[in-house]
Each structure stands twice: as structure tokens, then as C-alpha cells.
Amino acid sequence: MGANELRHVVALLDLPSVDSMGMLATVMKSAEGLLWVSGTGTPGLVPQESLDELVEHHQSLGLGSPVPCSLEDPVVALWIGREFEHRASALGLTLPKTTGLPHTDLPQGWIGLSSPSEVFALLERWTREAFAIAVGKRMSAVALLMTLVLPDHPLTRAALWYTADETGRAHELAWFLRIDRDVGKKSTAATLEQEFADACAKVLTASAGDSLL
Numbered sequence: 001m002g003a004n005e006l007r008h009v010v011a012l013l014d015l016p017s018v019d020s021m022g023m024l025a026t027v028m029k030s031a032e033g034l035l036w037v038s039g040t041g042t043p044g045l046v047p048q049e050s051l052d053e054l055v056e057h058h059q060s061l062g063l064g065s066p067v068p069c070s071l072e073d074p075v076v077a078l079w080i081g082r083e084f085e086h087r088a089s090a091l092g093l094t095l096p097k098t099t100g101l102p103h104t105d106l107p108q109g110w111i112g113l114s115s116p117s118e119v120f121a122l123l124e125r126w127t128r129e130a131f132a133i134a135v136g137k138r139m140s141a142v143a144l145l146m147t148l149v150l151p152d153h154p155l156t157r158a159a160l161w162y163t164a165d166e167t168g169r170a171h172e173l174a175w176f177l178r179i180d181r182d183v184g185k186k187s188t189a190a191t192l193e194q195e196f197a198d199a200c201a202k203v204l205t206a207s208a209g210d211s212l213l
Contacts, residue, residue, distance in 0.1 A: 008066035039076035
């Protein structure tokens with residue numbers, strides 16, 4: 001399907017949590033009724049019966065009212081769960097700026113449609129802004145919220161490490177090392193701590209500079 005040809009997004013290829021924010025593949029429908037998966041590495045056609053079964057068994061989220069979309073494939077959804085929205089607001093965090101995106105509101109959350117690169121950029125920008133708050137104000141609640149967006153992002157790891165107490169830091173480091181080992185990445189506690197300390201120092205230096213203005 002090409003750009004500017006009107007299709008509709010009829011479902012998300014997952015059942016996202018109301019506590020999360022992230023990027024999800026979509027199920028598109030053409031004017032002729034053809035269904036296909038968009039936004040994944042292996043797109044393919046989807047029989048209506050298969051989609052109905054996924055929705056019925058709570059493995060996909062049907063949108064009820066299809067969302068018109070003329071974007072070129074691949075199209076993904078930026079998902080902002082309702083509970084995530086409330087928690088972010090309570091912590092003084094703003095949500096990604098999504099002006100102009102095709103979107104819809106559901107009882108469970110909000111969906112905006114765009115390309116994978118744009119949605120990832122929005123999520124990463126939010127992660128950087130949240131990191132600055134988590135470190136600048138030493139807020140573990142913000143660090144924990146970051147794990148519901150980009151859990152393996154270096155800044156999420158650094159925020160969890162920085163806002164934890166001594167025992168918590170040791171636990172976080174052990175967990176990160178285990179994850180890295182499982183994916184074949186060579187890391188040590190010392191190198192990770194240095195990476196985290198360097199990232200946090202940039203925020204703290206900037207905050208100290210602002211306080212002198």
C-alpha cells in the first residue's frame with residue numbers, strides 16, 4: 001500500500017497494559033477489506049477469523065471504531081495507557097507531543113499513529129526528559145515509570161541505579177549484568193557504574209548551573 005491511500009487501523013497486534021507507554025504493531029484494513037500487519041519486521045496478511053480470535057482471547061486490542069490513516073507502511077501505534085497517563089501527571093511529567101498524528105481515545109488509553117522511527121524518537125525524548133527529573137530530584141518513582149516505556153534503555157538503567165540505595169544499586173547491577181550476559185554483551189559492574197555515573201553527572205552539572213542563574 002502506498003502513501004495517501006486511505007486505509008484504517010482496526011486493531012493493535014498486542015493487548016497493551018493501561019500502566020504502560022510504548023510502540024505497538026498495527027492491523028490495517030484496506031478499502032477492499034484486506035487485513036495485514038504493519039509495523040513489524042515480518043508483515044503479513046491476517047484472515048478476519050484469526051484477528052477476531054486474537055481479540056476474543058485478549059491477545060490483540062480491537063479499536064471498535066477504525067482509525068483512518070493515509071500514512072505509508074510501516075505504521076505503528078504510540079500507546080499511552082490511561083493509568084500511565086495518571087501516574088505521569090501525578091509525578092509532574094509531560095507526555096510526548098503528538099500534535100497532528102492520526103489518533104483515537106479508548107477507555108484503556110490513547111493511540112497515535114506514525115512511523116516506527118518517529119514513535120521511537122518520541123519515546124526516547126520522553127525517556128531523556130524523565131531521566132533528568134529522576135536524577136535531578138532523585139525520584140525513584142520516575143525511574144520506575146521509565147521501566148514501563150523503554151526498560152532496557154541506558155538512561156532507564158542509570159535512573160534505577162542512581163535513585164536506589166546501596167543495596168538496591170547492587171541488586172540493579174546484578175540484574176543488568178545478567179541481562180547483558182544472556183544477550184552476549186560483555187559488561188562488568190565497574191563499567192556499568194561508570195556509565196551510569198557519567199550520565200547522571202551531566203544532569204547534576206546542568207542542574208547546578210541552572211541554580212546559579
